[in-house]
Amino acid sequence: MDPLxxxxxxxxxxxRNAIREYHAARNPWGPDHRAHAVFLGVQRNNARRGFADDDExxxxxxxxxxxxxxxxxxxCVGVWYSWDRAASSVQKLVVSFPALRSFGKTHCQASSFVQVANCTFIETGLLVERLGQVLQSSYD
Structure with missing residues (x-):
């Protein structure tokens, strides 16, 4: 054998042994390396597809x-439909219920949206008050 x-x-x-010892001490194939490799792969794929790096x-x-x-x-259509059905059923209840018949005949004459809303709130409050009186009189 030649000495050189x-x-x-x-x-x-x-x-080779020094490199093996270095990598064994660093544990390159452990979970940290795998997670980092996956992260780098995701970053590479995002860059290739043109996605932004930040989530914001x-x-x-x-x-x-x-x-x-x-x-x-x-x-909005669902809310409007529900409100319309509830209003029509309350109006039928008011018209057909004998104790509330006088309340059902009162309608506000309004020209603006604010006046219509105020009239609706007032009539609803009066209806609740009248229903409370009817229920209270039925328990007496």
Missing amino acids: ISHKQQRATDI YIERGCCWYLGWLLLLVMA
Whole structure:
């Protein structure tokens, strides 16, 4: 054996052992390395697909806004329909109930939205008061 080749082989073996010891002490294949590798992969994929790095800025297209607008319109229609059905059933109750017949005939004449809202609140309060009187008289 040539002493120079043996010396090179010994040096290469020492370097390999030192690298193995360094990596064994650092534990590169442990859970920290895996989590970091997954994080780097996610960052790489996001960069490749053109996504933003931070979570605060998310680009929303017109479909996202139209979806929320559609949900808002559906909610408003549902509230209006429920209110209309409740108002019509209360009006039928007021007209058909003998003790409340006089209350059912009183309607406010209003020209603005604020006046109509005030009239509605006043009539609702009077209806609740009249219903309370009817219930109280039925228990007496």
